[in-house]
Amino acid sequence: MEREGVRMADEALFEFLHMEVISYIFKSLEKDDSDNGKCTAKLEGMGFRVGQGLVERFTRDIPRFKDELDIMKFVCKDFWAGIFKKQVDNLRTNHQGVYVLQDNRFRLLTQISAGKQYMEHAPKFLAFTCGLVRGALSNLGVNSIVTAEVSLLPACKFQVMMQRA
Amino acid sequence: MAVCVAVITKENYPLYISNIPAANELKFHYTVHTSLDVVEEKLSAVGKTASDLRELYLGLLYPTEDYKVYGYVANTKVKFVIVIDSSNTSFRDNEIRSMFRKLHTAYTDVMCNPFYTPGDPIRSKTFDNVISSMMMQVC
């Protein structure tokens, strides 16, 4: 019970901090009237570094991965659950290095809307997570491009495209 | 305990290497470097054979006349090498294992320091302390 409490707590803290970081970045860059792209790139970069660190910790006690699919399954299960308290709902792949992770109730969107309202704001709440996934994969030795797509909040799709050397 | 501890990136360049006595640096670098081939060899077998190499600890890489070289590779492909003096025969596999665990944990903490840039040589007092605790008690 105690542990449960602690876990919940940090979750809220992460949520509020994530919120504030986004608002800070967008506010500070608005003044230079630069495009949103710069802000999302910055958030993505932050997520990348955090993902690198987190994945080191998350994979410390698990057996070595067999292959790429094994890694992706880990991202959808343990990694996602560790951060967002739930697993990815659906993982699809074309077996040519493209993976689509679908989360029907993405944690960072659930409080915002259940429908189309605020849709135009969704990208800024996904940038950090895109970076998180890319950073985690990169540290696991897989280079990728991660993008996100929303058609109805709070559901969300992350597309991971492996970049072969 | 250990006479040399090294942390090597997945691209095979060293992030950290510490050895005693310090004068033997070149020799240890060579030993660690040589061990990487064995590491690669062991890793490339993963998935091909049914052996239990899914464990992060790779065990004894190779013995030389003076030393025993042990290896461990994290899921993130960062490699840890520990060199033990051969004359120290009392060492058990479990002790080596727990040294690697300690090393890996310390490395994870370094990765979690926001001021550390992944891929940079490790400069951390906390990490140094962990390593020196593993290197002491030699004599």
Place this chain on the structure above:
Amino acid sequence: MLRTESTKINLMRPLGQPALACAGYRWRENYYSHQRRGGYNIGVRIIEDFLARTNVGRCHDFRETADVISKNAFKLYLGVTPTVTNWSPAGDEFSLQLDSNPLAEFVELPDNHTGLSYSSLLCGVLRGALEMVQMAVDVRIVQDTLQGDLQTELRLRFLRRIEESMPAGEE
């Protein structure tokens, strides 16, 4: 599937990093004020979350407030219970001492950032949260493990009670 064992630490990680990146490696003073402002904004919201989850009522005095901050708020959000100590004779000032600071758990300041007040975010959070419950409070860090001190110490000074203002247009 959840790895509860290490989750507490896991999630502290995303905290430290953006907090820092938030500062964008600006100058020290800038970092400090940004962290405080950012913290303030978090405080303003987190107090509502806190009240909703703990159902703690209004405090009667500053001593009760100190107790709630330490035993309820810090415990809930950071999993630690700082010691409330060093009360001023007038009872308007006290310290929160933390043996370990979860916010700085993995942090080691590099040589070119040695004076950085990494945890100033906390000051802002406390100030923002307390302001929402009608207490204007000054918060500063007087000891910091990252600066080589044995513990981290936050000093809270009660400035004044913020009276609820009459609604506009009323006499």
Place this chain on the structure above:
Amino acid sequence: MTVYNLYVFDRHGTCLYYGEWNRKNTTGISLKGEFKLMYGMLFSLKSFIKKLSPTDVKEGFLSYQTSKYKLHYYETPTGIKIVMNTDIAVGNVRDVLQRAYSTIYVDFVVRNPLCSLDEPIQSELFKQKIDAFVRGLPFFSARVT
């Protein structure tokens, strides 16, 4: 039994949310004017009650009742005020209002980064949740006699 309407005010008297269900009358003034009068009345009532009270009040005032309706009041330490008007058969609803605050206001306004805390609430999700919440109350009934 039924619920007539519900107001949420912030600490500065801004009406963040207003919803009505089985309200049949109107005050004949604009909603904006009504919010202002309502807040003014609560403010005065609260401060005068505090002055009258023989001991320090922790809860403040909880409700008042006329022969036709009952006004229920809940205020958080942060000054969020939730006001609900019901018919007089409804008992103490303090825990209900507290739940509206902690599970709806906090979850869908405070934790929604796109909602600023001192402006009327725009979030559709919040509005849906509060509507469903009120309609789900045991003393809510759309069939009023």
